[in-house]
Amino acid sequence: MARYIDAVCRLCRRQTEKLFLKGTKCFTEKCPVAKRAYAPGDHGQSKPKLSNYGLQLKEKQKVKRMYGILERQFRRYFQIASKSKGVTGKLLLQLLERRLDNVIFRLGLAVSRSEARQIVRHNFVYINSRRVNIPSYSIEKDDIIQIKTKEKKLNRFKETLQISKDKAVPAWLELNQQDLSAKVLRLPEKEDIQQPIQEQLIVELYSK
DSSP, rough: OOOOSOOOHHHHHTTTTOOOOSSGGSSSTTTTHHHHHOOSSSTTTOOOOHHHHHHHHHHHHHHHHHHHHOHHHHHHHHHHHHHHHOOHHHHHHHHHHBBBBHHHTTTTTTSSHHHHHHHEEEEEEEEEEOOOOOOOOBOOOOOOOEEEOOOHHHHHHHHHHHHHHTSOTTTTTTETTTTTTTEOOOOOOOOOSSOOOHHHHHHHHHHH
């Protein structure tokens, strides 16, 4: 499976905004975006005016990097959204939010989506009492998600919840911290996404 293995902080600097790819480091003064709020490279401090295409491409790259997926899979999500009934942009964001690795991150059980992906891959996650180790698995309404592992590792998840205690759990999810389980109350909406996304720019880019 292809994945990005270079320095993720460069991705945030390329976007000139925090994408929260590094977990707790993103909230400290050590965050490279806080230190150098411009793109990496010799010409990073220059601010060229972007064309409409440039704005569309930048927004697409931003969302791809946020959710940690590559072009082929992202385009597949767009094709599914465009063939479904409803507003394409909002359906695209809903598909991305419904990814299992994203849900684990949103619940505060991981400090970043990359850590959440690792948790899923290591067979810690059960959905409706069935083990699921596919990060791209799409959750449904009324699904019950639970972390199951040895007591020693369960404590690690509880420590992560303490680190993430200031981050509110989205309204479409209900978390039970005692047994590390959660219920999907409803499917996510655009308003549930904490970071601003101009999904219409992505739709325009792929509709050309």
